[in-house]
Amino acid sequence: VTPKLDKKFTYPLKMFSNNDEAVINKKLPKELLLRIFSFLDVVTLCRCAQVSRSWNVLALDGSNWQRIDLFDFQRDIEGRVVENISKRCGGFLRKLSLRGCLGVGDSALRTFAQNCRNIELLSLNGCTKITDSTCNSLSKFCPKLKHLDLASCTSITNLSLKALSEGCPLLEQLNISWCDQVTKDGIQALVRCCPGLKGLFLKGCTQLEDEALQHIGAHCPELVSLNLQTCSQITDEGLITICRGCHREALQHIGAHCPELVSLNLQTCSQITDEGLITICRGCHRLQSLCVSGCANITDAILNALGQNCPRLSLSHCELITDDGIRQLGSGPCAHDRLEVIELDNCPLITDASLEHLKTCHSLDRIELYDCQQITRAGIKRLRTHLPNIKVHAYFAPVTPPPSVGGSRQRFCRCCILL
Template identity: 65%
Template sequence: RTFAQNCRNIEHLNLNGCTKITDSTCYSLSRFCSKLKHLDLTSCVAITNSSLKGLSEGCRNLEHLNLSWCDQITKDGIEALVKGCSGLKALFLRGCTQLEDEALKHIQNHCHELVILNLQSCTQISDEGIVKICRGCHRLQSLCVSGCSNLTDASLTALGLNCPRLKILEAARCSHLTDAGFTLLARNCHELEKMDLEECVLITDSTLIQLSIHCPKLQALSLSHCELITDDGILHLSNSTCGHERLQVLELDNCLLITDVTLEHLENCHNLERIELYDCQQVTRAGIKRIRAHLPHVKVHAYFAPVTPPPSVGGSGQRLCRCCIIL
């Protein structure tokens, strides 16, 4: 309260990790800090819907609000917040596990300026909620739904049809998404720059072909644990405009069909800065050495299990792989 009373012109306030912050703090901010635009309450786990009601009444200039891991927040708090803070441009709700689709309906109705929305690990969210967001927030440029495991291609379709400015999509562990959804997305969202598709286990080279044709600005792509991706998909990506001119980061951990041929294709990607190849069991040291010779600035992260040591002299003792630990 003392801080709020004496800093009435404050516009940016970061309280990330201040676990003793309570609703009374937000009441004080609401009463004295009407100019507040940027507020980070990440992991302030004691705050409740009452805080959001207070902010909506006194901090109507809020543009950026981070409520990540504030897991007491429900749809009622979101409803109160957006009615008063309709100018929100960035809203982070990671780990707010009580949120349901109805919370997104309130955002749809009031936050038409929204550019960034993070719903990571909001596990109750379904296609219904994402469709609502897409229909009400046409300016959306960044969406994180990683860990929202109920989502299907219906969400990708809604994004493609309503959010042409989308630049960042994080959809890790959304295991029901398929090539059909990403095809529609790619054909309509030509501004895409970063995509995290880790553990989107149903996608194939078809998705990479569509991205290579329609998304020339793509800079970072994670395909870790997408085990159906092959060298042929990487060929299309590396021969595309984004491959030649933009691609900087490519993550292929646990893509078991990837071989040294992929690394040969990636030699065409002259802006490439980092490649992740952990547990790509068909990639060899020789293949990595070759790409480093062509692209000396690239960082290649891979892991090769140590060779099993020979038996001890005299045949006594156990044969153990050096990468194992006996518990």
């Protein structure tokens, strides 16, 4: 990760090249220079390291490498680079992002774990060579780890979660989205020894069932964010268990169940019904974002409860939602001053009447109406007279003209329109 100097950097640095006796080095103490260097990014530090011997020492001092994000260099990062960084930084390194670094594998990360035992945040998102061996290394050498991102590391299994639970008890955020080999047994092992979990991202963990949520509800009292997108085997029973289990005594039981939950994504959890969501709404009074896109059993019954407090809603593909449900939503106390985003894509029963019900929602910033075939341009125009700054995303299929005299028919494609 040592880029060559560009021409535009050569001239101002030339006066210091191979000259450790330069004025700046004489006038400023090394402690102050080191402090200045601490504000530089990775690329600039590498360039400074090429100026002179003394600057090389200062620029590559481990204290300047406490936070490293190598995403911009992901195509060039190989295992040896990670090993060299870990040897240089040692115990100074607190945060490292290797997101998208496909060339990094278990061997390099074992060396990293051995050298960087104070690491607190580590992103391995998309590092597809990673296996359970890496989590074993982290468990053995990195007890201070708090945030770990393993999204799309598809070789990760329950063994990784068991290892993390044994060696990383301070975990607060864990992302294992698309690690589809993980089952309830892995979740059980994890949450029993990591009671401080605040964020758990399980998108695409298709083997998870309600029993996994029972373990989370029983052992994660601090939980704030939970993503269950595409966990199609989760039902109302699992959600209700989460609500009953994730409460905080210190808040004197504010709300019945999960007063701190602010974001919940249940996209494509097709077995979820109104009953489960109403339980969520009654307990989670700080809920800021709810996605139930693709939950085909959701009806108007839930919208009155959602109108009480949640400003960002995704109801796409909820095909039972009608104008009456939007009326209930729009008349809720939250809707007038707090409703910011509502997504209604592919809700076939929605008509222009729904837009009339939303026109008093003064904070509404964006509405999604793709494939709502009963919504018209005229209805959107009327909404805009009340909410002139609103972003409306919709598309309309142009009317197919009658056959021409020759019997041929001109074909038209659907056009996508940002209104």
